[in-house]
Amino acid sequence: MIKKRLAAIAERRTKIDSLLTGTDRVNLTEIKEELRGLDEEETELREKLNLMEERSLANGISNGEVEARSLGNVNDILTPGTEKRKAEKVDIEKRGKDLKEGRSITVGSSQVVVPKHTGDTINKTFNEVSSIVDMVDNKMLQGGESYEQPYEKPMNTEGKSEGGYTEQGSDYQEVETVTAYAPITKAKITAYQEEPEEVTKLASADYDGLIVAGTNKALRKKLAKEILVGAGGQNQLKGIFHNPSENKDQVIDPATDLEISAIDADTLDEIIYSYGGEENVESLSVLVLNKKDLKSFAQVKDKQGKKVYNIVNQGNKGTIDNVPFVINSACGSISDTNTAAGKYCMAYGPMENYLLTVFSDVDIQRSTDYKFKQGMICHKGATFVGGNVVAYNGFIRVKKKAAE
Numbered sequence: 001m002i003k004k005r006l007a008a009i010a011e012r013r014t015k016i017d018s019l020l021t022g023t024d025r026v027n028l029t030e031i032k033e034e035l036r037g038l039d040e041e042e043t044e045l046r047e048k049l050n051l052m053e054e055r056s057l058a059n060g061i062s063n064g065e066v067e068a069r070s071l072g073n074v075n076d077i078l079t080p081g082t083e084k085r086k087a088e089k090v091d092i093e094k095r096g097k098d099l100k101e102g103r104s105i106t107v108g109s110s111q112v113v114v115p116k117h118t119g120d121t122i123n124k125t126f127n128e129v130s131s132i133v134d135m136v137d138n139k140m141l142q143g144g145e146s147y148e149q150p151y152e153k154p155m156n157t158e159g160k161s162e163g164g165y166t167e168q169g170s171d172y173q174e175v176e177t178v179t180a181y182a183p184i185t186k187a188k189i190t191a192y193q194e195e196p197e198e199v200t201k202l203a204s205a206d207y208d209g210l211i212v213a214g215t216n217k218a219l220r221k222k223l224a225k226e227i228l229v230g231a232g233g234q235n236q237l238k239g240i241f242h243n244p245s246e247n248k249d250q251v252i253d254p255a256t257d258l259e260i261s262a263i264d265a266d267t268l269d270e271i272i273y274s275y276g277g278e279e280n281v282e283s284l285s286v287l288v289l290n291k292k293d294l295k296s297f298a299q300v301k302d303k304q305g306k307k308v309y310n311i312v313n314q315g316n317k318g319t320i321d322n323v324p325f326v327i328n329s330a331c332g333s334i335s336d337t338n339t340a341a342g343k344y345c346m347a348y349g350p351m352e353n354y355l356l357t358v359f360s361d362v363d364i365q366r367s368t369d370y371k372f373k374q375g376m377i378c379h380k381g382a383t384f385v386g387g388n389v390v391a392y393n394g395f396i397r398v399k400k401k402a403a404e
Contacts, residue, residue, distance in 0.1 A: 002049050009038050009045075029351070032134065129217060130224040130328040131316045132288060136387075137352040144359045146185045149390040151251070153178040154277070182251050184386040186359050187235045189226075191218035191382075197368070197375040208377075215364050215381040225330040227354060227387060228288065228347065237387040240288075240354060240395050241344040251389045252397065259401035260334055260345075263296040265308045268320060271348050275396040287325040288347040294320075294327060296335040334400050346398035353394030359384040 016031060141147055155161040155176060164173035193211060200208045223237075230237030232244060243254055258274050260267060268287075276282040297320055300308040312319045317326050332343040339345065364381040371378060389395065 002045050002052075006042060006045055006049075009042050012038060029135065036134065127316055129220045130326060130330075132227055132326050132328050132351070133220050133224045133356075135286065135326060135351040136227060136354040136356050137390075138356045138358060140358050142358075142360065144186070144357070146183065147357050147386065148181040148183050149355055149388070150179055150181055151391050153180055153392045180248075180251075180392070182355075182388045182390045183249075184238075184355065184357050184388045186384050186386050187237055189219055189222050189383055189385060190380065191215045191222075192378070192380045194371065194376045194378050197377055200377065211379055212364055212366070215379050216362055219362055219381055219383055223356070223385065223387075224328060227356070228328055228330040228344075230387060232388075237385070238389070239387070240347045240389055241397060242389075251391070252393055252395060256393050257344075257397045257399055259399045261401040261403055263293060263300065263334055265300055265302065267300075268297070268309065268323060271346070271396065271398060272323070275348055282350075284323055285348055285350045287320065287323055288328050288331060289325060290329065290331040290333040290336075290345065291327050292333040292335050293331075293345065294325065332400060334398070339400050341400055341402035343400050344397050345400050347395045348398070349395035350391075353389060353391040355388060355390040357386040359386065 013035070016035065019031070139147070155178060160174055160176040163175060166172055193215060195208065195211050226237040226239055228239045229241050230239030232238035232242045232249075240252075243252075244250055256274075258271065260270070271287065272284075273281065275285070294311070297309050298307065298311050302308055309320050310322075317324065319325065331347075332339045332345040334345045360383055362381055362383045364379065367378050367380075368376075370376075
């Protein structure tokens with residue numbers, strides 16, 4: 001069964017490759033999500049297959065029998081423990097015969113000291129990284145220092161946004177197309193941790209591998225936060241909630257910010273119809289919010305006590321009435337009484353309106369030199385990235401409104 005599924009995954013990847021090389025338009029975000037899911041499933045299946053093969057070798061089973069043996073015997077499934085009970089019955093009859101004949105027998109045994117066993121696997125904790133890291137647009141710029149993304153602004157509203165009537169021989173009506181640049185500069189994000197050498201020499205579980213993975217997770221966790229709240233100073237990303245004082249640096253006009261005091265039956269419509277220009281309603285985008293506010297959406301009910309919003313949860317992501325959402329703990333919470341008025345709590349817009357520039361891949365290094373005398377192993381990870389909103393008013397930001 002496992003090998004059949006692995007073959008199906010390989011076949012699906014081939015189909016995806018043909019879609020990418022074809023001329024038809026495809027949804028790259030969905031393809032990225034599907035490929036990531038296939039990678040995770042394949043990794044899990046191969047780990048299971050390797051474990052089954054290791055156990056089979058220990059028990060003297062050939063590799064070809066692994067999957068068949070794992071399914072079990074039909075009779076064992078219907079009447080589990082049958083063979084064990086037969087063996088116990090034979091043993092009891094033998095002991096009874098030995099007792100009648102006056103022989104000395106062993107009827108049981110126990111250990112003076114009960115040994116303590118440690119598992120050879122490590123159970124994972126809850127997810128700590130928002131999926132927003134993989135949803136935003138990204139550009140590889142190996143070795144770069146900075147990047148500028150041009151974007152269009154609305155035409156000048158001071159009489160230069162539309163054509164006009166013109167008399168014969170008179171000057172044409174002046175209009176003006178306005179563009180600007182979203183600057184992105186390099187920032188260094190690092191993570192460092194240590195482990196005693198005993199972990200790699202004595203522990204049966206892969207603590208060393210877990211620490212390496214944890215270093216990478218720490219870097220991604222910081223990125224997921226900074227995409228929203230990056231302050232935009234030196235060596236910092238410019239987050240969606242970044243609100244510079246100078247107009248020339250404002251990709252998002254603070255005048256478009258929406259203030260909400262509580263989540264009710266009209267909140268989602270208010271956000272959707274407040275986003276975008278005056279001439280159209282934008283296609284469904286992604287709502288970024290705190291888990292506490294997602295819970296508040298789920299608890300909104302109408303006068304008959306029925307839930308107003310249909311929420312489909314898929315871990316860190318999902319939909320609210322078919323509107324995609326992603327959870328990010330860097331968001332404030334409108335429904336939390338401890339959240340101060342004026343704090344940014346949600347963002348709504350296409351994820352490709354935020355660009356994450358990667359100036360270097362993640363580099364994780366391990367060393368035993370720094371604390372050689374103490375027998376410590378050091379792990380350090382670093383990446384150089386930058387980020388900024390790259391479309392004018394690319395997101396509508398929701399603030400908590402002061403209670404009236």
